[in-house]
Amino acid sequence: MEILSWNVNGIRAAMKKGFFKWLSGRSPDILCIQEVKANPDQVSLNPFGYFTYWHPAKKKGYSGVVTFTKNKPLRVEKELGIEVADNEGRFLLTEFEKFYLINLYFPNAQRGLARLDFRLEFNQALLEYIEKLRKESSKGIILCGDFNAAHAEIDLKNPKQNQNNAGFSPKERAYITELIDNGYLDTFREFDKSPGNYTWWTYRYNARTKNIGWRIDYFFVNQEFRNKLKSAFILKDVQGSDHCPIGITLALE
Numbered sequence: 001m002e003i004l005s006w007n008v009n010g011i012r013a014a015m016k017k018g019f020f021k022w023l024s025g026r027s028p029d030i031l032c033i034q035e036v037k038a039n040p041d042q043v044s045l046n047p048f049g050y051f052t053y054w055h056p057a058k059k060k061g062y063s064g065v066v067t068f069t070k071n072k073p074l075r076v077e078k079e080l081g082i083e084v085a086d087n088e089g090r091f092l093l094t095e096f097e098k099f100y101l102i103n104l105y106f107p108n109a110q111r112g113l114a115r116l117d118f119r120l121e122f123n124q125a126l127l128e129y130i131e132k133l134r135k136e137s138s139k140g141i142i143l144c145g146d147f148n149a150a151h152a153e154i155d156l157k158n159p160k161q162n163q164n165n166a167g168f169s170p171k172e173r174a175y176i177t178e179l180i181d182n183g184y185l186d187t188f189r190e191f192d193k194s195p196g197n198y199t200w201w202t203y204r205y206n207a208r209t210k211n212i213g214w215r216i217d218y219f220f221v222n223q224e225f226r227n228k229l230k231s232a233f234i235l236k237d238v239q240g241s242d243h244c245p246i247g248i249t250l251a252l253e
Contacts, residue, residue: 004028005144006245010037017240032103034146036064057089064089065103104145109166123175140225151176155215183223187232200243219248
């Protein structure tokens with residue numbers, strides 16, 4: 001089974017850049033997209049062969065997540081329990097026979113860390129939510145999406161210049177460490193510990209061509225599910241957004 005995640009930075013813009021052609025060609029079992037910036041009444045998102053589940057933001061043209069899946073989930077949950085986050089469409093759980101998949105678009109702490117408190121509230125609520133799932137069920141837990149933070153210095157091109165900036169501030173980094181300490185695996189680092197692997201590049205300064213980027217998009221799985229994980233990867237050559245898709249493959253038999 002292949003599961004992909006991609007911050008498309010506006011689904012309508014991505015569609016003009018070949019999103020559906022790419023999806024048809026790649027044909028993952030599940031695709032989670034973030035920063036959709038649209039509501040279901042604004043765009044038709046029903047690709048052949050997929051069930052489609054939305055959690056759009058109430059504010060038009062902002063945020064939002066969508067999950068495409070070839071297999072109909074047993075359950076869909078859209079609320080994390082924080083009113084602001086739920087209004088912004090940042091959480092979408094789909095439950096399957098052997099795992100829970102949570103499609104996430106973490107809040108950006110913003111310039112001057114103006115939204116850091118909200119970001120930390122979201123972080124804590126998510127950890128409590130997944131730990132509750134973990135206690136209640138033996139199913140795997142998969143988190144994916146745009147975490148809007150790089151974890152370690154290896155995860156961005158210019159760590160020294162960004163020590164206290166949004167996306168690399170100590171408290172944002174500490175949360176990813178906390179996830180790992182609680183037994184959630186950064187799947188990409190299970191297979192590749194090399195530098196220079198990024199998932200987001202600013203549109204400025206020809207950054208993508210120069211590979212001046214950040215790894216801020218992730219798949220995490222709980223440690224108990226590690227034996228099902230067969231690969232994790234970054235599709236750095238896929239265009240259409242300032243992010244690129246990431247993915248994992250699972251062996252569930």
